[in-house]
Amino acid sequence: MLLVLVVSLSLPLGAAEAQDSRTAIVAVGGDPGHLNPAISTAGPLHAVADSLFNGLVSLDRDGTVRPDLATGWSVAEDGREVRFTLTSGVTWHDGKPFTAQDVKFTFEEVLFRFHARTRAGLAPAVESIEAPDANTVIFRLKRPHPALLRQLDVTEAPILPRHLYAGTDPNRNEANARPVGTGAFRFESYRRDESVVLVRNESYFKPGLPKLDRLIFRVIPENATQIAALANGEVDYLGRVAPADVARLKGKATLAETTAGPGGANCIMTLAFNLQRPALAALPVRQAFAHALDRRQMLDVVQFGQGRVAGAPIHSAIGWATLPGALQAYGLDPAKANGLLDQAKLPRTNGGERATFDLLMFPAFARYAELMRQQLAQVGIVLRLKPLDPAAFATAVFAQRDFDLALISYCNGVDPEIGVRRMYHSSAVGNVPFSNAAAYRNAEVDRLFDEAGASIDTAKRGEAYRAMERIVAHDLPYWWLVETDFTSAWRGAFVDFAPWRGQFAERAAPAR
Amino acid sequence: MRLLWRSLFLAAAVWLAATLAFVLVHLAPGGPAIALGGESGAPGYLEEVQKLYGLDRPLPEIYADWLLNILRGNLGYSYRSQQPVLTLILERLPVTLALVAPAILFSALAGIALGLARIPTQDRPGHGFVAAMAALHALPSYIVGQALVIVLALGLGLLPVQGLVDARSAATGAARLLDMARHLVLPVLTLALHHIAFMALLTRARVARELARPYTVTAAAKGLTQAGVRRRHALPNAMPGIATLFGARLGGFVAGAVVVETLFALPGLGRLIVTSAIARDHPVVIGIVLFTTAVVVATNLAVDMLLRWLDPRLDEADR
Numbered sequence: 001m002l003l004v005l006v007v008s009l010s011l012p013l014g015a016a017e018a019q020d021s022r023t024a025i026v027a028v029g030g031d032p033g034h035l036n037p038a039i040s041t042a043g044p045l046h047a048v049a050d051s052l053f054n055g056l057v058s059l060d061r062d063g064t065v066r067p068d069l070a071t072g073w074s075v076a077e078d079g080r081e082v083r084f085t086l087t088s089g090v091t092w093h094d095g096k097p098f099t100a101q102d103v104k105f106t107f108e109e110v111l112f113r114f115h116a117r118t119r120a121g122l123a124p125a126v127e128s129i130e131a132p133d134a135n136t137v138i139f140r141l142k143r144p145h146p147a148l149l150r151q152l153d154v155t156e157a158p159i160l161p162r163h164l165y166a167g168t169d170p171n172r173n174e175a176n177a178r179p180v181g182t183g184a185f186r187f188e189s190y191r192r193d194e195s196v197v198l199v200r201n202e203s204y205f206k207p208g209l210p211k212l213d214r215l216i217f218r219v220i221p222e223n224a225t226q227i228a229a230l231a232n233g234e235v236d237y238l239g240r241v242a243p244a245d246v247a248r249l250k251g252k253a254t255l256a257e258t259t260a261g262p263g264g265a266n267c268i269m270t271l272a273f274n275l276q277r278p279a280l281a282a283l284p285v286r287q288a289f290a291h292a293l294d295r296r297q298m299l300d301v302v303q304f305g306q307g308r309v310a311g312a313p314i315h316s317a318i319g320w321a322t323l324p325g326a327l328q329a330y331g332l333d334p335a336k337a338n339g340l341l342d343q344a345k346l347p348r349t350n351g352g353e354r355a356t357f358d359l360l361m362f363p364a365f366a367r368y369a370e371l372m373r374q375q376l377a378q379v380g381i382v383l384r385l386k387p388l389d390p391a392a393f394a395t396a397v398f399a400q401r402d403f404d405l406a407l408i409s410y411c412n413g414v415d416p417e418i419g420v421r422r423m424y425h426s427s428a429v430g431n432v433p434f435s436n437a438a439a440y441r442n443a444e445v446d447r448l449f450d451e452a453g454a455s456i457d458t459a460k461r462g463e464a465y466r467a468m469e470r471i472v473a474h475d476l477p478y479w480w481l482v483e484t485d486f487t488s489a490w491r492g493a494f495v496d497f498a499p500w501r502g503q504f505a506e507r508a509a510p511a512r
Numbered sequence: 513m514r515l516l517w518r519s520l521f522l523a524a525a526v527w528l529a530a531t532l533a534f535v536l537v538h539l540a541p542g543g544p545a546i547a548l549g550g551e552s553g554a555p556g557y558l559e560e561v562q563k564l565y566g567l568d569r570p571l572p573e574i575y576a577d578w579l580l581n582i583l584r585g586n587l588g589y590s591y592r593s594q595q596p597v598l599t600l601i602l603e604r605l606p607v608t609l610a611l612v613a614p615a616i617l618f619s620a621l622a623g624i625a626l627g628l629a630r631i632p633t634q635d636r637p638g639h640g641f642v643a644a645m646a647a648l649h650a651l652p653s654y655i656v657g658q659a660l661v662i663v664l665a666l667g668l669g670l671l672p673v674q675g676l677v678d679a680r681s682a683a684t685g686a687a688r689l690l691d692m693a694r695h696l697v698l699p700v701l702t703l704a705l706h707h708i709a710f711m712a713l714l715t716r717a718r719v720a721r722e723l724a725r726p727y728t729v730t731a732a733a734k735g736l737t738q739a740g741v742r743r744r745h746a747l748p749n750a751m752p753g754i755a756t757l758f759g760a761r762l763g764g765f766v767a768g769a770v771v772v773e774t775l776f777a778l779p780g781l782g783r784l785i786v787t788s789a790i791a792r793d794h795p796v797v798i799g800i801v802l803f804t805t806a807v808v809v810a811t812n813l814a815v816d817m818l819l820r821w822l823d824p825r826l827d828e829a830d831r
Contacts, residue, residue, distance in 0.1 A: 025679050031787055033592045171564065172594050192593065192603070193787060194779035195679060216679045220777040221786075228661050228673040235679075391542025391792050399558075400541075431558060433546060 021510040022213040024494055026237040027226045031193045031219050034176040037158045037502075038106060039114035046155050047239055048196050048217045050502030052093075052181035053158035056084055056103065056137075057149055061500045063264045063317075063414035065149045069098070069159060069182065070137075079144030079456040084137045090205045092161045093186045100131035105162040110170045115157070120432075121418055122151050143454045146461060147417035150264075154183075154502035156418075184210040184506045193219050211496075211509035230489060237490040237497060239504070243304040246487050253489045257306075258499045259317055264414035265486065266315035269298075269368060270423075271479040272397075272406040272437035279355055280404060284344040286476040290330035292337035292379045293372060299482050302367045306487060310480035313469045314420055315412040317483075320458055321420075321465040326473040327480065337379045346380075354380035360396055361407035363387040368481070369407055394433035406437050409484065416465055421449050424472060440477035515817075522809045526802065533801035534578060537794045538571055544591045544792040565591055578798070587802065588795035592788070597799035600784060607676060608780035610696060611772065612765045615703040620758060622704070623711020628742055630712070631720055642713065649709035653768055657702035657775045664698060671697050674777040699776040703768045707761060711754075718753050722746035752823050759815035763808045 030044035037049040056070040070084040090098040112123040125145035130138040139148065151157060159182065164175045179187050182205070185198035196217040200210055218235055220226045227245050229235045231252055241249060249255060259266075271289065273280045280286065295309045308316065312326040346354040361369050366387055373383040383405070388396060397406045413419035422428045426446050428435040445468050452464035472478075488499035496507045545561035562568045581588055587597035632638045648656075665673045672678065677691050722728060723746050731745045732738070770782035777783075781800055788796035 020680050023680055033791070034594075177593075191779065192600070193783045194676065194777075218675060218679055218777065219779070220674050221774050221783070222777070224658060225661075225674050225775060225777055228666060232665055232669075232673050234672055234674060389542070389790055391544075391546045391790070392540065393542070394546045395542040433558075 020214070021493060022211075023216060024212050024214070024237055024490075024505060024508060025216045025218055025235045026239070026505075027220045027229060027235040028217050028239065029219075029221055029223075029226070032196065032217075035179040035187065035190065035196070036160070036170065036173070036176040037154070038110045038160050039170050039176075041116045044219075046502060049179065050154045050158065050183075051185045051198055051215060051505055052179050052183040052187055053154055053160070054182045054503070055154040055157050055159065056086075056152040058503065059150065059153045059264060059414065059501055061258075061498070063150065068154070069103070070152075073149070075456070079146075080141045082139045082141070082148060084139075086135045086137065087205055088135055090182055091203055092163075092182055093180045093201060094161075094164075096161065096163055097134075098159075098161075098182050099134040100137045101134075102162045103137045103159055104129045104131040105166060106160045107157070110160055110165065111157055114170060117418065118151065118157055120422070122148070122157070144456045145417075145453070146456045146458070147415035147453075150414045151418060158502075184503055185215050188214075195219065206506070210506055212505060215505050230491065233491070236494055237488070237505075239488055239499060241487045241489045243302065243306045243487070246304060246306065246489075249489050254492045254494075256488045256490070256497065256499055257485065258488055259485050264317070264500065265411040266317045266413060266419070267409045267411040267484050267486075268310050268315055269365070269481040269484055270408050270410045271372070271481060272408055273477060273479070274401065274403055274405065275438050275440060275477060276401060277404050279344075279346065280357070282344045283476065284340040285346065286479065287330070288337040288340040288344070288379065289376070289381075290327075290476060290479050291333045291340065292376055292381070293479065293481070294332050294375050295481050296332070297375070298368060298371055301371060303482055303484060307485045308483045310483050313472050313478070313480055314416055314465060315483055318412060318414065318416060320462045321416050323466040323469040323473075326469045329473075334378050341379060341381075348380045352380055353382050356382040356384060357404035358386055359383045359405040359407060360386045360388055360393055360403045362390065362393060365407050365409070372407075397437050398433050398435060399431040401439065408434065408437060410434070416449075417453050420465075421453065423478070424468070425449050438477035440472075440475070442471060442475065445471055518813065522813060526806045526809055529805040530582075530798055530802035531575075533798045534575060534794075537789070537792070537797050538574070540792070542792060543567060544794065546792070578795075582802070587799035590788070590793050590796045592791050592793045592796075597795050600796060601781065601799060601803050604779060604781045604784050607778055608766075608769050608773070608782060610676075610692070611699050611703060611778060611780060612769055614696065614700045615707070615768075616762070616765055618700060619704040619707035619711055623708045624715045624747075624754070626708065626712035627715025628719060628747065630716055631723065631742065632716070638716075641716075645709040645713050649706055649713070651706070653702055653706060653771045654775060656705055657698065657772065660698050660701055671695075673698065676778055695776075699772045699778060702775070703765065703772045706768065707765065710761065711758060714754055714757055715747075715750070718750035719746045722750045752819050755815065755819055759812050762811055766804050766808060 028044050028047045032045040032048045033042065034045070035049045035052065037046050037053060054069045056068060057065045058068040060066055067087070069087055069090065071087045073082055073084045075082050086100055086103070092098055107129050111118040112126070113119065122145070125141050125143060125148070127140045127142045130140065132138065141148070161180050164180055165173055177190060184201055184204050184206070186201045188197040188199045190196045198215040200213045204210065220229060220235070223242050223245065226235070226238055227241070227248065230238055230249065246255065273286050275281050299305060299307055299309055310327065312323045314322040316322050316324070341354055348354050359369055359372065366385070369383070369385045373385060376383055396402050410423055411419050422435045424436060424440055424445050426436070426441040429439045429441065448464045448468040452461040455461050486499070488497065490497055493511055494508055495511045496509055498504045498507060543562065544565060544567060545558045566574070578588065587601070589596055590600055593600065630638050630641045661673050665671045672695050676695050677688065681691055683691055719742060723742065728741050728745055731741045736744065769780060770786060772778070773780045773782035774786055781804065785797060785800045788800070
């Protein structure tokens with residue numbers, strides 16, 4: 001009976017099921033909640049909403065800045081004024097013209113108040129934003145801000161329509177559920193925890209784009225189900241494929257190896273030491289961790305080789321700022337680790353144990369944590385693993401500081417000002433998620449960050465960052481484990497997805 | 513009168529469950545502000561969000577507000593979506609019902625049929641059957657679901673693995689219903705198998721117990737076949753006991769829906785409570801607990817009343 005039922009229900013539906021080659025179905029791991037990317041930095045929201053909006057600029061795969069809503073820009077000699085010329089003839093999805101007032105309003109009233117990274121990274125540097133005419137926007141800065149352009153793509157600074165948001169609470173505006181953007185796709189429907197459907201914007205300001213008619217986002221929380229859906233032809237694109245699944249998908253889908261997420265994520269899996277705990281405040285103990293942890297094994301076993309053992313505190317993709325070989329003094333050497341722990345007066349007890357530490361992490365990082373637990377047991381350190389969901393983790397680590405060790409994927413972004421400064425600067429210690437977890441304070445490091453952040457001379461900035469890396473590589477407030485690569489996958493029926501940028505389907509097309 | 517007392521008692525149980533949920537979600541580390549703000553890098557931002565949603569007030573004050581709203585029939589508003597909690601629940605309820613109702617029906621029918629077919633005899637004690645059913649009952653739904661996906665969807669290419677409808681399909685009417693039915697086969701099977709095993713073992717044991725009673729011997733002596741004795745005499749007499757225990761498992765179906773809806777990406781109440789719990793969307797979590805507890809408790813009461821109506825001896829036994 002069961003078999004008859006199953007077989008009868010599996011019969012094709014006929015014409016209604018005809019495959020539409022210009023519709024791409026994208027799996028996302030979580031429901032976006034709403035579709036206003038200017039008030040939140042949550043991943044699932046941006047995965048969907050970024051295709052509806054534009055930033056002033058967009059970023060290439062290597063982080064190079066390209067025109068988007070702005071056709072061009074000029075930076076004043078003293079670096080304190082950046083003038084943007086906006087693309088003319090751009091309209092919002094409801095037909096209203098896009099103007100410089102939209103940009104001014106979005107930054108001043110929304111992004112600087114609610115978008116966490118833009119508020120933290122950009123707002124303090126901006127003195128004022130002016131819109132002298134419909135096609136010109138001028139950013140006046142308190143000091144030169146070299147990372148400015150890279151903080152203006154659709155993920156970091158999406159531009160909202162002023163005519164729908166002015167005078168309202170952006171958190172509760174109805175347009176958050178029925179968004180109106182300038183992007184390649186227009187909003188059609190949103191069913192919570194199920195799907196968001198976008199359709200081609202016929203009036204898109206980039207000629208010939210987009211090439212797809214529809215973009216359907218399906219919310220599929222389970223990794224295993226995402227993979228099965230891709231293999232079964234039910235979805236066409238996965239933004240993130242777990243390393244363990246990459247081999248399984250090969251031959252079944254087009255695989256795009258990417259080293260950056262939207263906006264250039266450049267993430268390093270990092271072990272944060274709580275320097276306020278006496279045992280971990282001792283440098284030899286942290287050095288012992290560095291010598292005891294086998295990062296190559298982590299890369300091979302957890303990442304299935306996708307990425308690199310971290311060589312410096314700043315991601316190797318930010319070539320001008322990183323210091324290759326900064327961590328080479330800490331080779332895998334359990335004997336040395338044992339010596340350092342003896343020196344730190346953490347002798348082995350009769351059971352062979354020296355000390356017990358709590359390691360907090362997201363459940364998704366459990367494999368790293370388990371491996372770490374095994375590796376540290378060799379030198380007598382006992383780890384108690386405490387997996388927590390993001391809200392509980394952020395509270396325990398950053399608000400309550402109730403932890404010994406925390407495993408965090410710190411994403412550096414395309415400029416150290418975006419994702420590196422917050423890890424080390426003393427001003428970033430406090431109740432701010434994913435900031436300075438170690439509670440590291442070093443006046444010279446602060447000075448070097450301030451110097452690098454206020455200069456527009458890339459060579460000078462690079463020098464300051466490398467000097468900073470020399471110091472933190474010695475002080476070890478963190479131990480940098482693995483630079484993780486992200487892998488996206490899509491079915492061979494499509495070409496030209498761009499997983500490294502917010503509007504990843506702007507140029508995507510059916511394969512011929 | 514007794515019905516009134518029972519109803520009041522059950523209402524108190526529902527209130528207690530919701531209050532417990534209220535306390536637990538508010539005690540859980542990490543508040544809505546962090547979840548709402550995403551990866552916040554802005555000092556002072558969390559405090560602002562706390563204030564915006566009134567989360568900076570003392571817990572008793574928030575509880576009093578909540579209770580007053582409940583008494584007015586208002587389950588509150590979702591922090592995440594700004595929608596009334598009741599609207600969210602009613603949106604999701606059809607999906608969960610479409611999953612749970614067939615699973616209940618299927619596990620009851622298949623479980624009883626399977627149990628009846630495997631009544632132990634002297635020649636056939638059926639230890640293997642018991643072991644197989646016990647193993648099936650013990651397997652987590654997540655594993656069962658994955659196995660079904662691998663065999664029926666990926667292996668044989670028969671069925672879809674996620675969602676309620678084919679995203680590309682523009683089908684309407686009967687074709688759409690058929691499409692939904694196809695999408696529900698794997699989730700319903702996954703949810704039902706666990707309970708089928710329980711029902712099969714329960715039916716088998718209860719009917720076997722009835723078969724050992726003298727009246728079945730009389731029935732057989734009157735010329736009824738063995739199958740007829742089981743179906744027409746032993747099973748009806750065993751049914752009240754089976755139905756009571758099955759009724760007590762209704763909550764298990766709802767709980768199972770949490771896993772199954774997440775695994776198969778179905779936008780039902782189970783998924784809603786998971787995403788709301790992760791997002792610390794307290795009003796939604798508490799609202800769903802209140803709603804599902806009330807439904808399960810009311811259903812159990814209805815089942816109990818139905819059984820008493822069918823078999824007045826139960827009432828006498830209470831006296």
